[in-house]
Amino acid sequence: MPHAHSAAGGPGPGESGTAPGAGKTVLEHAEISRMLTRIAHEIIERTQGAEQVVLLGIPTRGVPLAARLAAGIEQVEGRAVPHGSLDITMYRDDLRLRPARALGRTQVPPDGIDGRLVVLVDDVLYSGRTVRAALDALNDLGRPRAVQLAVLVDRGHRELPIRPDYVGKNLPTSQQEQVRVLLTEVDGEDAVLLRVAR
Amino acid sequence: MNRHLISAADLTREDALRVLDTADELARISDRPIKKLPTLRGRTVVNLFFEDSTRTRISFEAAAKRLSADVINFSAKGSSVGKGESLKDTALTLEAMGADAVVIRHSASGAPHRLAEWVRGSVINAGDGAHEHPTQALLDAFTIRRRFGRSSGGEPGAAAGGKPGGGLDGLRVTIVGDILHSRVARSNVLLLHRLGAEVLLVAPPTLLPVAVDAWPCSIGYDLDAALPKSDVVMMLRIQQERMNAAYFPSVREYSRRYGLDAARMAQLPERAIVMHPGPMNRGIEIAAGVADSPRSTVVEQVANGVSVRMDVLYLLLGGAEAGQ
Numbered sequence: 001m002p003h004a005h006s007a008a009g010g011p012g013p014g015e016s017g018t019a020p021g022a023g024k025t026v027l028e029h030a031e032i033s034r035m036l037t038r039i040a041h042e043i044i045e046r047t048q049g050a051e052q053v054v055l056l057g058i059p060t061r062g063v064p065l066a067a068r069l070a071a072g073i074e075q076v077e078g079r080a081v082p083h084g085s086l087d088i089t090m091y092r093d094d095l096r097l098r099p100a101r102a103l104g105r106t107q108v109p110p111d112g113i114d115g116r117l118v119v120l121v122d123d124v125l126y127s128g129r130t131v132r133a134a135l136d137a138l139n140d141l142g143r144p145r146a147v148q149l150a151v152l153v154d155r156g157h158r159e160l161p162i163r164p165d166y167v168g169k170n171l172p173t174s175q176q177e178q179v180r181v182l183l184t185e186v187d188g189e190d191a192v193l194l195r196v197a198r
Numbered sequence: 199m200n201r202h203l204i205s206a207a208d209l210t211r212e213d214a215l216r217v218l219d220t221a222d223e224l225a226r227i228s229d230r231p232i233k234k235l236p237t238l239r240g241r242t243v244v245n246l247f248f249e250d251s252t253r254t255r256i257s258f259e260a261a262a263k264r265l266s267a268d269v270i271n272f273s274a275k276g277s278s279v280g281k282g283e284s285l286k287d288t289a290l291t292l293e294a295m296g297a298d299a300v301v302i303r304h305s306a307s308g309a310p311h312r313l314a315e316w317v318r319g320s321v322i323n324a325g326d327g328a329h330e331h332p333t334q335a336l337l338d339a340f341t342i343r344r345r346f347g348r349s350s351g352g353e354p355g356a357a358a359g360g361k362p363g364g365g366l367d368g369l370r371v372t373i374v375g376d377i378l379h380s381r382v383a384r385s386n387v388l389l390l391h392r393l394g395a396e397v398l399l400v401a402p403p404t405l406l407p408v409a410v411d412a413w414p415c416s417i418g419y420d421l422d423a424a425l426p427k428s429d430v431v432m433m434l435r436i437q438q439e440r441m442n443a444a445y446f447p448s449v450r451e452y453s454r455r456y457g458l459d460a461a462r463m464a465q466l467p468e469r470a471i472v473m474h475p476g477p478m479n480r481g482i483e484i485a486a487g488v489a490d491s492p493r494s495t496v497v498e499q500v501a502n503g504v505s506v507r508m509d510v511l512y513l514l515l516g517g518a519e520a521g522q
Contacts, residue, residue, distance in 0.1 A: 087223070090235040090236070090237040090265075090512070090516075091235070091236060091237075095237065095516055095517060096516075096517065096518055097518055098517055098518050099517040099518055100512060100513045100514075100516040100517030101517065102216065102219065102220060103219075103220050103223040103224070104223070105223060105226075106223070106226065136236065140230070140232045140234065140235070141230065141232070142231075
């Protein structure tokens with residue numbers, strides 16, 4: 001299911017069913033990999049070696065991103081970085097606006113998150129509501145020492161006081177536009193698309 | 199999904215698989231230190247029990263509480279039902295209190311269906327007479343799917359919830375015992391058949407309902423012949439409280455012909471499982487040794503019941519109301 005962040009339907013997964021390729025390509029595979037490599041380095045730098053770091057991706061596309069970042073950090077540090085997924089469906093603030101949705105998977109690394117530095121990973125940062133829900137979800141799993149946020153694309157239009165710590169690309173958009181991130185693991189190709197919602 | 203869950207037949211195969219996949223994710227919550235989700239905060243679930251129940255009522259209560267709903271328990275004993283209040287008046291009272299969901303158990307078949315016409319909230323059938331018990335069928339299907347490794351799974355990162363789980367295609371399920379009085383049997387036959395399982399009912403002819411030949415299953419009378427060909431054996435309780443006639447000569451004779459003891463369990467294929475919806479009459483339909491064996495899923499069924507009921511409450515109440 002393609003992941004679209006549109007103004008019309010509010011934040012979060014929606015607008016499914018459009019064929020990949022619709023819209024203007026903003027980022028391609030090579031740029032996406034370079035950005036993820038850079039973010040991996042930034043995480044290592046900011047956390048002095050990423051020792052206590054746990055990467056948690058937000059389904060759907062945050063999860064493969066977290067895995068790629070973990071692999072990137074491992075390449076530099078030579079040490080495996082725990083990573084997993086954090087489903088936020090049950091914590092959303094817009095549940096009652098739509099029919100009940102399918103749940104994603106929450107998979108926390110075996111050592112848990114207590115006392116760790118959790119880096120939340122998502123594909124697009126928009127209203128910030130997903131991240132708020134993720135903070136609530138995290139609260140029920142344990143008590144991290146600190147929480148940081150890494151996103152591939154920051155498209156602006158925040159509705160909550162939330163800011164990312166690591167950004168692949170700042171992409172100025174209007175609310176009429178949709179940003180779609182495609183990843184090989186889910187969609188068969190890497191790309192970031194921008195298109196005007198009709 | 200519909201607004202209500204009255205019958206297992208309300209669920210299409212896709213609906214049922216979706217319910218089971220969601221339950222797989224919810225089951226993981228039970229392993230967490232904080233077993234609570236904020237999803238149904240501020241919503242009210244009424245447990246309306248006109249018949250005795252331990253498992254189902256507690257299970258629904260735990261499920262609703264884990265989703266942060268407010269739970270009101272109503273049991274007919276000690277209520278105005280004793281003073282002769284009708285189901286409709288009780289329903290209107292609940293309506294006035296703003297119940298978002300009513301979980302009803304009633305001795306009359308069709309009571310949940312009637313109730314659904316009177317209240318605005320969702321109605322969940324928790325057993326009506328000898329008619330249906332859809333959440334029991336869902337949790338049985340869920341238990342079978344887990345035991346046979348067909349649950350949704352896969353690595354995180356593959357997709358939102360990993361790969362979706364499969365149906366029960368090709369599995370042979372034998373349901374044994376008091377089919378006549380069993381709402382569990384009817385719901386299970388409907389649901390398991392829809393999920394692709396082959397269902398066989400084994401019972402004395404006196405304990406089969408009249409129109410059973412119209413059910414999507416086959417019928418047999420010989421338990422020993424059925425066992426070697428069964429992947430799942432579901433033993434039903436002899437419901438003596440509903441028996442107003444002599445359906446079999448004696449409990450001992452019933453037990454000898456239709457009870458599952460250790461010798462009979464040995465005839466089962468190696469990976470077969472033994473299920474019982476509870477409460478069990480140990481020594482009548484199931485021997486104590488069988489009920490406590492590793493093949494028995496009785497305790498698992500109870501644990502899975504909470505996950506499945508959370509799931510049903512979430513799918514009925516969690517999203518926007520139908521028609522919005």
